[in-house]
Amino acid sequence: MPEQTKITLEDDIEPVADAFEDASVIGLSDDSISTIVDALHEEGNDDHLDLINDLSVPDTADLIHKINEEDRQSLLIDRKVKLDPQVYPYLDPDVGKSALSSMSASRVAAIISELDSDDALELIENLDEDFQQEIIHKLSAKMRVAMEEGLTFPEDSAGRLMQREYVAIPQYWTVGKTIDYMRVAANDLPADFSDIIIIDPLYHVVGEVPLNRILRSKRTEKLEDLTYDSLHTIPADMDQEEVTYIFRREGLSSAPVIDNDNRLIGIITVDDILDVIDEEANEDILKLAGLGRGDLYRAILSTTGTRFRWLFVNLMTAILASFVISMFDATIEQIVALAVLMPIVASMGGNAGTQALTVAVRALATKELSSTNTFRVIWKETIVGTLNGIGFALIMGVIATVWFQSVTLGLVIGAAMVLNLIVAGLSGAGIPILLNKMGSDPALSSTVLLTTITDIVGFFAFLGLASIFLL
Amino acid sequence: MPEQTKITLEDDIEPVADAFEDASVIGLSDDSISTIVDALHEEGNDDHLDLINDLSVPDTADLIHKINEEDRQSLLIDRKVKLDPQVYPYLDPDVGKSALSSMSASRVAAIISELDSDDALELIENLDEDFQQEIIHKLSAKMRVAMEEGLTFPEDSAGRLMQREYVAIPQYWTVGKTIDYMRVAANDLPADFSDIIIIDPLYHVVGEVPLNRILRSKRTEKLEDLTYDSLHTIPADMDQEEVTYIFRREGLSSAPVIDNDNRLIGIITVDDILDVIDEEANEDILKLAGLGRGDLYRAILSTTGTRFRWLFVNLMTAILASFVISMFDATIEQIVALAVLMPIVASMGGNAGTQALTVAVRALATKELSSTNTFRVIWKETIVGTLNGIGFALIMGVIATVWFQSVTLGLVIGAAMVLNLIVAGLSGAGIPILLNKMGSDPALSSTVLLTTITDIVGFFAFLGLASIFLL
Numbered sequence: 001m002p003e004q005t006k007i008t009l010e011d012d013i014e015p016v017a018d019a020f021e022d023a024s025v026i027g028l029s030d031d032s033i034s035t036i037v038d039a040l041h042e043e044g045n046d047d048h049l050d051l052i053n054d055l056s057v058p059d060t061a062d063l064i065h066k067i068n069e070e071d072r073q074s075l076l077i078d079r080k081v082k083l084d085p086q087v088y089p090y091l092d093p094d095v096g097k098s099a100l101s102s103m104s105a106s107r108v109a110a111i112i113s114e115l116d117s118d119d120a121l122e123l124i125e126n127l128d129e130d131f132q133q134e135i136i137h138k139l140s141a142k143m144r145v146a147m148e149e150g151l152t153f154p155e156d157s158a159g160r161l162m163q164r165e166y167v168a169i170p171q172y173w174t175v176g177k178t179i180d181y182m183r184v185a186a187n188d189l190p191a192d193f194s195d196i197i198i199i200d201p202l203y204h205v206v207g208e209v210p211l212n213r214i215l216r217s218k219r220t221e222k223l224e225d226l227t228y229d230s231l232h233t234i235p236a237d238m239d240q241e242e243v244t245y246i247f248r249r250e251g252l253s254s255a256p257v258i259d260n261d262n263r264l265i266g267i268i269t270v271d272d273i274l275d276v277i278d279e280e281a282n283e284d285i286l287k288l289a290g291l292g293r294g295d296l297y298r299a300i301l302s303t304t305g306t307r308f309r310w311l312f313v314n315l316m317t318a319i320l321a322s323f324v325i326s327m328f329d330a331t332i333e334q335i336v337a338l339a340v341l342m343p344i345v346a347s348m349g350g351n352a353g354t355q356a357l358t359v360a361v362r363a364l365a366t367k368e369l370s371s372t373n374t375f376r377v378i379w380k381e382t383i384v385g386t387l388n389g390i391g392f393a394l395i396m397g398v399i400a401t402v403w404f405q406s407v408t409l410g411l412v413i414g415a416a417m418v419l420n421l422i423v424a425g426l427s428g429a430g431i432p433i434l435l436n437k438m439g440s441d442p443a444l445s446s447t448v449l450l451t452t453i454t455d456i457v458g459f460f461a462f463l464g465l466a467s468i469f470l471l
Numbered sequence: 472m473p474e475q476t477k478i479t480l481e482d483d484i485e486p487v488a489d490a491f492e493d494a495s496v497i498g499l500s501d502d503s504i505s506t507i508v509d510a511l512h513e514e515g516n517d518d519h520l521d522l523i524n525d526l527s528v529p530d531t532a533d534l535i536h537k538i539n540e541e542d543r544q545s546l547l548i549d550r551k552v553k554l555d556p557q558v559y560p561y562l563d564p565d566v567g568k569s570a571l572s573s574m575s576a577s578r579v580a581a582i583i584s585e586l587d588s589d590d591a592l593e594l595i596e597n598l599d600e601d602f603q604q605e606i607i608h609k610l611s612a613k614m615r616v617a618m619e620e621g622l623t624f625p626e627d628s629a630g631r632l633m634q635r636e637y638v639a640i641p642q643y644w645t646v647g648k649t650i651d652y653m654r655v656a657a658n659d660l661p662a663d664f665s666d667i668i669i670i671d672p673l674y675h676v677v678g679e680v681p682l683n684r685i686l687r688s689k690r691t692e693k694l695e696d697l698t699y700d701s702l703h704t705i706p707a708d709m710d711q712e713e714v715t716y717i718f719r720r721e722g723l724s725s726a727p728v729i730d731n732d733n734r735l736i737g738i739i740t741v742d743d744i745l746d747v748i749d750e751e752a753n754e755d756i757l758k759l760a761g762l763g764r765g766d767l768y769r770a771i772l773s774t775t776g777t778r779f780r781w782l783f784v785n786l787m788t789a790i791l792a793s794f795v796i797s798m799f800d801a802t803i804e805q806i807v808a809l810a811v812l813m814p815i816v817a818s819m820g821g822n823a824g825t826q827a828l829t830v831a832v833r834a835l836a837t838k839e840l841s842s843t844n845t846f847r848v849i850w851k852e853t854i855v856g857t858l859n860g861i862g863f864a865l866i867m868g869v870i871a872t873v874w875f876q877s878v879t880l881g882l883v884i885g886a887a888m889v890l891n892l893i894v895a896g897l898s899g900a901g902i903p904i905l906l907n908k909m910g911s912d913p914a915l916s917s918t919v920l921l922t923t924i925t926d927i928v929g930f931f932a933f934l935g936l937a938s939i940f941l942l
Contacts, residue, residue, distance in 0.1 A: 281752030
């Protein structure tokens with residue numbers, strides 16, 4: 001790229017920085033998308049081919065995501081459009097799967113062959129098993145072995161995440177020999193790497209050396225003298241959440257992956273971890289709202305179906321709460337004010353509980369919560385619930401007294417409020433911790449359980465106290 | 472570390488991997504924590520000093536987080552305990568702030584001086600301004616300038632995130648000259664780096680070269696011929712969320728940071744981005760539940776206070792919903808079944824809306840939602856809401872008919888359910904998009920607005936239809 005040395009500083013040197021001044025211009029602009037879509041719609045106009053060819057890989061992925069279902073289909077099956085194979089790993093899993101599923105096995109095999117083994121595996125693992133086998137049989141021997149072995153590792157494990165392209169050097173080599181080797185083997189090395197794995201003759205991992213240590217050392221220095229003193233090897237079947245935790249905790253830039261015989265089989269780099277962190281945090285957000293995974297790009301019917309299931313569970317708990325109310329129908333018939341006020345008690349409990357619950361779910365996900373501080377956290381949330389309960393009891397007690405001209409009603413709603421907010425704090429922190437102890441995913445069902453409890457306790461306490469003191 | 476070459480493979484080579492077989496052992500075990508706490512409590516017993524000294528940096532941070540407030544204080548102010556300065560950047564911001572605030576300015580300055588500039592800034596930016604100045608005056612000239620300049624950048628900007636320790640090489644240098652320089656300057660180079668920044672004589676960024684490109688090239692090769700063709704420079708005042716987006720989108724491992732004159736002032740590496748991604752996703756989760764930031768380690772009173780504010784807003788909206796109910800008190804007095812069933816309609820609307828809202832908030836955060844697909848997403852959510860509305864109308868219609876022996880009541884609750892779920896889908900997707908357009912944070916207030924709407928519409932539709940058709 002010799003032209004980079006010729007450009008004048010003022011107008012050319014920061015193309016990216018300039019574009020960023022208007023934040024909306026990062027990525028592909030909406031205007032460019034419409035231009036391409038317009039060309040796509042015009043019969044006999046092939047302008048979109050050139051336009052798409054000019055896009056970078058992330059821009060192409062953006063385009064495919066943001067156009068509608070119909071345009072996406074016609075773009076992805078159009079054989080005149082030659083997408084860079086690197087685009088496919090960038091796609092949302094659902095979009096990528098439906099794109100690849102509509103192609104022939106040989107076309108998919110051709111795409112996969114151009115990718116790194118980790119990207120290839122990510123694409124292939126989502127496809128139907130028969131189609132997977134068809135594709136794998138069309139791959140080169142090396143890629144075929146990589147895919148077949150990769151698929152034997154559990155989903156979301158280190159073995160699925162790792163790259164098989166790494167640089168491993170025997171421990172007795174010197175810095176000089178290593179540099180000479182890398183110059184000779186330049187074209188066979190992975191496209192990008194920043195650490196070298198040091199191995200013994202049996203392919204067991206001895207350590208890791210970051211490239212900068214090699215560059216700052218004398219040619220005569222032995223690699224084994226440059227290796228890091230703390231070595232973090234990752235077993236291939238370790239769950240990706242654990243892997244992420246280790247990377248973050250220890251500040252790793254890469255880690256070797258080993259098989260059951262402790263032999264080196266791959267490497268995980270911090271870039272892979274970036275995606276996992278995002279994915280896991282995103283999953284927690286979505287699960288708290290009863291969504292299995294993001295469905296932005298999913299078809300309407302499939303979206304409706306997955307949402308229906310969660311809403312159905314919620315309907316059942318809402319009906320349960322209604323049964324509680326119906327136990328007091330005679331009381332409500334006499335004092336309609338109770339029907340007016342009762343949703344307030346239940347709703348405040350649900351909201352206060354959700355706050356405690358969210359803190360606990362996150363603390364569990366980041367491993368900040370363990371048996372050492374479990375009781376302290378539950379205790380703290382209960383106290384916070386009590387204090388806020390007292391505060392809102394006073395506020396709501398006064399409001400109810402003034403509104404319905406009844407001090408007793410004010411006292412009843414105040415007492416119910418305190419009770420429900422104590423329960424909310426206790427169960428908001430306690431439910432996720434309990435689910436976690438039982439081996440369930442705390443993000444997934446905590447919310448339903450919590451609102452069931454706060455609804456039932458809220459209605460029962462308020463209407464029960466009312467039927468005792470107001471009738 | 473020559474002993475690494477002597478260890479026998481079977482029992483020593485994978486200490487980390489072995490420990491990981493029981494997932495709970497990653498990090499500091501609860502047993503180790505109790506041992507240290509016990510020693511801490513024993514008068515005249517100084518065992519905890521050695522135990523703490525033996526801990527790694529992340530383990531020490533774990534210990535401090537998980538012990539109770541009182542023990543934490545006595546540990547942090549105990550002058551006999553000499554914590555590794557690297558521990559402080561690992562601490563939760565609240566814990567770190569309260570620890571540093573209780574020390575003298577010179578002690579904090581001594582800690583800060585041992586850190587990289589980005590870590591130092593992260594600690595200092597949280598402290599009170601007067602104390603900040605006091606500390607800064609006790610720093611070395613170099614660190615003082617770094618801190619003073621760093622604090623001029625906006626909070627959460629690239630300038631706060633970047634490291635001032637980088638390797639910049641003139642564009643006309645060869646690979647050979649660069650390697651020779653790095654061997655001579657070995658001790659002055661940053662502790663870790665994997666890219667070299669290429670600059671012109673005016674300190675403008677020309678490009679970046681990853682170390683592996685240098686290692687695989689001949690000594691005579693010029694650096695300017697090895698630079699990446701696409702260059703991503705980051706202006707120092709860019710928001711960290713944008714920076715993260717660029718790193719993820721372009722798959723960067725590092726990027727140079729420039730000032731207003733386009734001069735190189737620092738570097739951001741992917742490790743920094745890891746923390747930001749986690750932080751931002753975490754923030755979204757917490758905001759959706761009405762929490763400004765994680766308060767796991769915060770004191771009870773301060774936690775109660777921040778939660779109170781959000782709950783108070785919720786109380787106001789709950790009272791608003793109660794007003795709607797009170798408009799129909801005469802109707803409820805005649806048909807108590809309405810009071811029993813009305814929470815179901817409101818709750819289903821809230822839950823369905825939250826699903827749509829969560830998808831939209833996440834899509835906005837990851838920039839997957841822009842004007843190209845805004846209307847498609849809102850439209851889709853409305854259709855999904857309608858379809859699920861019809862489904863639950865049928866289910867709830869039958870249940871209500873059987874339960875209260877009234878077909879009309881079944882029809883009324885069915886109609887209210889359809890209406891509320893349509894509104895839920897529409898506003899669940901629409902509210903965050905609208906807030907985002909208005910420049911507000913969609914994660915922060917979407918939930919309150921949504922539940923206010925679904926409560927009011929739910930109660931109004933159900934009770935309103937009932938008063939027309941059932942009286």
